[in-house]
Amino acid sequence: MSDSTAQASQSQPQANVASASDSPASSAAAAKADFSDSPSLVELQRRCNEFTTARDWDQFHQPRNLMLALTGEVGELAEIFMWRGECPVGLPGWSEKDRHHLGQELSDCLIYLIRLATVCGIDLPAAAAAKIVENGRKYPTDKSFGSTKKYTDL
Numbered sequence: 001m002s003d004s005t006a007q008a009s010q011s012q013p014q015a016n017v018a019s020a021s022d023s024p025a026s027s028a029a030a031a032k033a034d035f036s037d038s039p040s041l042v043e044l045q046r047r048c049n050e051f052t053t054a055r056d057w058d059q060f061h062q063p064r065n066l067m068l069a070l071t072g073e074v075g076e077l078a079e080i081f082m083w084r085g086e087c088p089v090g091l092p093g094w095s096e097k098d099r100h101h102l103g104q105e106l107s108d109c110l111i112y113l114i115r116l117a118t119v120c121g122i123d124l125p126a127a128a129a130a131k132i133v134e135n136g137r138k139y140p141t142d143k144s145f146g147s148t149k150k151y152t153d154l
């Protein structure tokens, strides 16, 4: 574990990943995880702030540092998928150890994303909700349904 990872290793949320069947007939919908209702992003932000302040790490959490830390964690996330080839929805055949590791790296990314948004003054849940609305305008269902085209090409 790197020092930057150690900073992120607070009570990390774990994805509640539904176990996927090894059967190719298992539907993608059945393999998707249902998130827990809590903790909310606001609660996670509070916990991250407490964790950081308790260690006097606010002094290190400038936006650039956090962006670089997030980038490093995205690299660790990518490493999990490296050399595996295509991974079907639900990750059939993955061990519990691999799934746990995936949850940890996703959590590291989320934690740094929350910290980055916090120190940049971005209300992340509000920004994400607004972005989904904006994406809906860019990709109206009648033009984008079943299509991978960019909105500029619809």
Ligand SMILES: [Mg+2]
Residues within 6 Å of the ligand: 005, 073, 076, 104, 105, 108
């Ligand atoms: Mg990590």
